[in-house]
Amino acid sequence: MEEFEVPRPPRTNYLNAEYGVKSWLLTKDHKRIALLYLGGISFFFFIGSLYAMAIRLELLTPQADLTQSSTYNKMFTQHGIIMVFFFLIPSIPATLGNFLVPMMIGAKDLAFPRINLLSWYIYMLGGILTIYALLAGGVDTGWTFYTPYSTTFSNSYVIATGLGIFIAGFSSILTGLNFIVTIHTMRAPGMTWFRLPLFIWAHYATSLIMILGTPVIAITILLVAFERLAHIGIFDPAAGGDPVLFQHLFWFYSHPAVYIMVLPAMGVVSELIANFSRKNIFGYKFVAFSSLAIAVFGFLVWGHHMFVASQSIYAGMIFSILSFAVAIPSAVKVFNWTATLHKGSISYDTPMLYGLGFIGLFTIGGLTGMFLASLATDVHLSDTYFIVAHFHYIMVGGTLLAYLGGLHYWWPKISGRMYPEGWGRFSALIVFVGFNLTFSPQFVLGYMGMPRRYHTYPADLVSWQVLHVLSTAGASILGVGLLIPLIYLIWSMRYGRIAEANPWHLPGLEWQTASPPPTQNFYETPIVTSEAYEFAPPEAKEVVGRFERQRPVKI
Amino acid sequence: MAEDLATTQEHAATHSALQHHFENMEQQREAGTLGMWVFLVTEIMFFGGMFLAYTLYRSKYPEAFAVASNHLDIKLGGINTAVLIVSSFTMAMAVFSTQVGKKRNSIIFLLMTMALGLTFLGIKAIEYHDKYRDSLIPGTLIPGRPFNPSPHELHLPPGMPIGNVELFYWIYFAMTGMHALHMIIGVGILSVITILAVRGRFSPEYHAPVEISGLYWHFVDIVWIFLFPLLYLLGRHLAGHLG
Numbered sequence: 001m002e003e004f005e006v007p008r009p010p011r012t013n014y015l016n017a018e019y020g021v022k023s024w025l026l027t028k029d030h031k032r033i034a035l036l037y038l039g040g041i042s043f044f045f046f047i048g049s050l051y052a053m054a055i056r057l058e059l060l061t062p063q064a065d066l067t068q069s070s071t072y073n074k075m076f077t078q079h080g081i082i083m084v085f086f087f088l089i090p091s092i093p094a095t096l097g098n099f100l101v102p103m104m105i106g107a108k109d110l111a112f113p114r115i116n117l118l119s120w121y122i123y124m125l126g127g128i129l130t131i132y133a134l135l136a137g138g139v140d141t142g143w144t145f146y147t148p149y150s151t152t153f154s155n156s157y158v159i160a161t162g163l164g165i166f167i168a169g170f171s172s173i174l175t176g177l178n179f180i181v182t183i184h185t186m187r188a189p190g191m192t193w194f195r196l197p198l199f200i201w202a203h204y205a206t207s208l209i210m211i212l213g214t215p216v217i218a219i220t221i222l223l224v225a226f227e228r229l230a231h232i233g234i235f236d237p238a239a240g241g242d243p244v245l246f247q248h249l250f251w252f253y254s255h256p257a258v259y260i261m262v263l264p265a266m267g268v269v270s271e272l273i274a275n276f277s278r279k280n281i282f283g284y285k286f287v288a289f290s291s292l293a294i295a296v297f298g299f300l301v302w303g304h305h306m307f308v309a310s311q312s313i314y315a316g317m318i319f320s321i322l323s324f325a326v327a328i329p330s331a332v333k334v335f336n337w338t339a340t341l342h343k344g345s346i347s348y349d350t351p352m353l354y355g356l357g358f359i360g361l362f363t364i365g366g367l368t369g370m371f372l373a374s375l376a377t378d379v380h381l382s383d384t385y386f387i388v389a390h391f392h393y394i395m396v397g398g399t400l401l402a403y404l405g406g407l408h409y410w411w412p413k414i415s416g417r418m419y420p421e422g423w424g425r426f427s428a429l430i431v432f433v434g435f436n437l438t439f440s441p442q443f444v445l446g447y448m449g450m451p452r453r454y455h456t457y458p459a460d461l462v463s464w465q466v467l468h469v470l471s472t473a474g475a476s477i478l479g480v481g482l483l484i485p486l487i488y489l490i491w492s493m494r495y496g497r498i499a500e501a502n503p504w505h506l507p508g509l510e511w512q513t514a515s516p517p518p519t520q521n522f523y524e525t526p527i528v529t530s531e532a533y534e535f536a537p538p539e540a541k542e543v544v545g546r547f548e549r550q551r552p553v554k555i
Numbered sequence: 556m557a558e559d560l561a562t563t564q565e566h567a568a569t570h571s572a573l574q575h576h577f578e579n580m581e582q583q584r585e586a587g588t589l590g591m592w593v594f595l596v597t598e599i600m601f602f603g604g605m606f607l608a609y610t611l612y613r614s615k616y617p618e619a620f621a622v623a624s625n626h627l628d629i630k631l632g633g634i635n636t637a638v639l640i641v642s643s644f645t646m647a648m649a650v651f652s653t654q655v656g657k658k659r660n661s662i663i664f665l666l667m668t669m670a671l672g673l674t675f676l677g678i679k680a681i682e683y684h685d686k687y688r689d690s691l692i693p694g695t696l697i698p699g700r701p702f703n704p705s706p707h708e709l710h711l712p713p714g715m716p717i718g719n720v721e722l723f724y725w726i727y728f729a730m731t732g733m734h735a736l737h738m739i740i741g742v743g744i745l746s747v748i749t750i751l752a753v754r755g756r757f758s759p760e761y762h763a764p765v766e767i768s769g770l771y772w773h774f775v776d777i778v779w780i781f782l783f784p785l786l787y788l789l790g791r792h793l794a795g796h797l798g
Contacts, residue, residue: 109576111586177593185586186576215597219604223729230694232725234608239718245611249604525578 013416013516028113029519034099035414036120041095042486044086044127049479051079056438056475059468062459072455073140074156080143085165086127088399089257092264093175093210094123096406097203099414101179103510103517104197106188106526111181119174126168133160142453144254147235147246151227159228162221169214169221172260176210179203188509190528197508197532198274198287202267205291209256209263209298217253220246244310251302259298261395263291265358265402266333272355272405273337275506277344280533283336290329297326307378316375323373330366334359349504350424354405357432361397365390368443383453386446389439397435404431404485411489412503416516417496423488430481437474441467507534572761584763591767595774598737602778605730609785612722618712619719621790626691626709627727628682632787635678636779642671643776650769653762658755661765665749668772672742679735686724693725727786734782737775744768 014031024032054075058066067075098116102109110116133139139161141150150158183196183204223234224246233239235246274281281287303311303319311319337359346352368390371377381387411419445467450457457464502511507530513522570580577583613620649664686692690703702721709720748768751757757765 107576111576112590113574113576173597177590177597180593181586181590184589185582211593211597212600215601216604219601223604223608226694226696226729230696232694232696233718233722234725240612240616240716240722242611242615245608249607520575 012518013514014519015416015516017519026117028109028117030102030110030113030116031099031414031517031519031521033116033120034095037090037094037098037123040120040124040127041087041091044082045091047131048079048082048087049482051075051082053475053479055079056472058455059457060472062457062461062465064456067455069455070140073142073453074138076453077139077142078134081130081139081161081165083395084143084257085168086123086130088261088395089172090123090168090175091261091399091403092268092406093179093203093206093260094119094171096268096403096410097179097199097206097264098175100410100510101182101200101203102186103413103513103521104200104508105183105186105191106509106522106528107182107186108520108522108525110178111186112178115174116178119171119178122174123168123171126164126166126171128164129167130161130164133157133164136160144250145221145224145246146250147224147227147243148237151224151235159225162225166218166221166225169218172210173214176207176214179207180211183207188526188528191509192528194285194288195528195531196288198270198281198284198291199264199267201288202263202270202291205295206260206263206267208292208295209260212299213253213256213260216249217257220249220253223249244306247306247309248302251305252299255302255305256295256298258391258394259294261399262362263294265399266291268402268406268409269337269355269358270333271508272351272402272409273340273359274533275409275504275508276349276352276355277341277346278535279340279344280531280535281336282339282342283332284532286332287336290332293329294326297322297329301326304373304378307375308382313375320373320375324370327366327370330362334363334366348425349408350419350421350428351405351409353425353428353432354401354408357428358398358401358405361393361401361435365393365397368393381446383451384446385442385450385452388452389442389446392439392442397439401431401435404428407489408485409504410510411492412499413510413515413517415489415493415496416499417492417494418499418503419485419492419496420488423484427481427484427488430477430484432481434474434477434479434481438471438478439474441470441474445471508532570761572756580760584766587763587767588770591770595770598774598778602730602733605726605733606781606785609726609730612719612726613789616719616722617790618793619715620723621793622709622711622715623720623723623727624786624788624790625793626689627787628685629787629791631678631682632783635675636783638671638675638678639776639779642668642675643773645671646769646772650762650766653752653757653765654759656759658752658757661757662749662752665745665752665765669742669745669749672738672745672772676735676738676742679731686728691724693721693728696728730782730786734775734778737778741768741772741775744771 014029018027024036027033027036054066055072058064058072058075064072098110134157137157139154139156139158141154141156141158145158145162183200187196226232227235231239234241235243237243270281270287301319301323303315304323307316307319368386372381372387372390407414408419408424411417445464446452448464450464457468459465499515501513501515503515504511509526509528510517512526573580573583577586645664645667649661649668652658652661652664687697687700689705689708690700692700693702695701702717702724704717704720706717711717711720745768748765751764
């Protein structure tokens with residue numbers, strides 16, 4: 001059918017322009033750096049997943065079978081630290097964002113290529129330091145490092161781990177800085193702000209949070225380290241310090257950090273929904289500005305983590321109202337995606353399956369957040385498995401699904417090869433089923449009172465064990481669902497069908513150059529004359545029709 | 556006229572300092588400047604965490620903060636403030652001289668800025684040493700020399716917990732120490748810039764690095780402009796009432 005269209009791969013592209021380890025470790029090409037990040041992030045994701053599996057195995061039975069409580073404390077702490085700081089926060093921006101931000105705006109590279117490479121080294125250095133802390137004896141404070149336990153009482157490697165996170169934070173700052181400057185100054189001629197793909201808007205909003213929030217966690221961790229080293233008393237009530245000050249400083253970053261994780265995911269999903277419905281996105285400006293609104297509101301809601309931590313009830317009420325306000329821009333996105341689907345020519349390729357999965361799971365994650373933003377229900381649900389389920393629906397159901405969707409969607413551009421579509425759809429379904437089976441029982445468990453961070457539970461509560469068994473079973477399915485793409489994506493790099501420049505037949509700039517792209521991205525600087533997601537006008541319908549025929553819409 | 560413009564642009568577009576991924580010098584300069592501004596925003600947030608801690612504990616323990624603050628050397632602090640303000644002026648003059656192509660002047664002003672920066676650091680070191688002499692280093696930062704000032708020396712009113720005074724000194728050292736670290740980095744950056752200036756790297760067409768380093772230098776100065784009144788001046792009028 002389309003043999004006549006398959007072009008030969010270009011002679012030199014960014015992958016074969018240079019060879020050798022040195023050409024990778026000293027590269028200034030944003031696409032190669034994206035792949036370096038992809039390697040690092042996948043490694044940390046793998047380590048974090050091992051901890052997750054160990055946690056789920058321990059919770060299979062009510063007794064402590066595998067670990068003692070002190071080991072269990074380290075397991076969930078390290079799972080959280082690795083997943084949050086070394087997978088979720090850099091995941092989409094550092095890989096897909098790094099690869100695509102310059103390509104989508106028609107630039108040759110990010111504004112500061114050397115700083116971009118530096119950010120990867122900083123990330124790896126922070127990661128290695130954290131891994132060292134884990135091997136040396138681990139850390140048991142929970143990923144939140146609450147004082148005064150972390151500063152005075154914990155006998156684990158708090159400083160080494162904290163330093164690892166401190167260092168990795170600078171890679172996040174540098175990435176955000178690079179994106180902001182690039183988006184401001186490097187857009188191709190004709191690429192106005194309102195012609196930018198929504199992926200770019202989402203990354204712009206993310207970068208704002210990265211540069212405004214990350215320095216605060218940096219100084220906070222530094223203060224914790226000094227408190228541990230020199231007992232200066234800043235978080236120690238005995239010396240007149242205030243441990244809740246730590247919680248304020250910590251969540252001032254770590255709540256917006258949730259939006260660092262989910263905003264880029266929303267950018268990916270906006271691309272997937274518009275492009276696989278072959279329609280302009282419904283309400284472009286609303287979706288664009290809702291990203292900025294989420295970034296702004298995200299900075300005003302940190303107090304909802306302290307509803308039960310001595311915060312005044314009036315502050316609690318204001319933080320509660322502001323937390324509800326975040327639902328507005330989030331709902332704008334969900335409704336606009338849904339409206340985009342309406343009367344679209346939807347094709348259910350693997351990326352789209354992930355995109356649709358994201359909408360459903362993000363909605364559940366967002367709505368259960370409302371339970372936690374309400375003062376009264378939060379008193380009941382605080383520190384239970386309800387919270388665990390809620391934020392996993394956002395972080396795994398949201399960010400991870402969008403990350404996988406984006407990886408499949410741009411895989412032909414990144415690798416120059418197609419992934420196997422059948423396996424792709426199959427594993428997307430497995431991930432969706434496994435994920436829901438893992439985390440939906442945890443809502444019920446939390447509502448019934450199962451606290452988080454415990455490795456045992458009463459043996460006479462049979463329903464608790466049933467739910468835990470379901471959850472562990474789901475985690476195994478999810479694990480299989482994640483292994484399949486790992487295998488076939490690596491396989492496809494060598495054996496996959498060679499991808500054409502624009503395998504999905506889309507108007508975005510990144511598809512208007514070779515796959516894989518040359519080092520300078522475009523053979524000549526593109527001139528942009530149309531809006532984002534402008535699909536073929538009616539007279540070109542035939543081309544679109546041929547595309548539709550080759551992909552049956554049945555599912 | 557149009558031809559002139561075209562030649563200038565052509566000239567600017569082929570400048571040896573133009574990196575491969577920029578279209579022209581103007582775009583490169585804009586990116587660099589914006590990058591520094593964004594970086595300074597992150598710096599504000601970084602210092603912001605400490606300013607928040609200062610605000611919280613100052614409002615909680617105003618008397619202890621006044622007592623501790625009165626023990627700082629206002630003369631040395633005041634001289635240092637003047638030194639930094641003058642250094643900002645010489646830095647601005649260095650940028651101006653580079654922009655108009657006066658290489659000699661720009662080198663002189665850069666050297667003056669660095670000298671003033673080092674003067675500041677020297678005076679700061681004297682102040683730190685005084686604190687060390689009076690055992691005012693908080694916590695166990697220096698092993699074997701715990702926070703242990705003589706209450707008489709501090710004019711500590713009876714009944715005031717010494718821990719609250721220690722908290723002030725902790726914040727003092729954290730903020731001025733972090734500021735001094737930025738000064739040291741600033742002097743390092745300026746020495747690189749000066750070497751490049753001596754080698755004739757800068758011209759009216761290409762002066763972005765001087766300008767960008769200047770932005771950083773001014774920022775570090777401004778941080779001190781906030782630190783000086785907050786740490787040295789606030790609560791001075793309470794000295795008589797508490798002593």
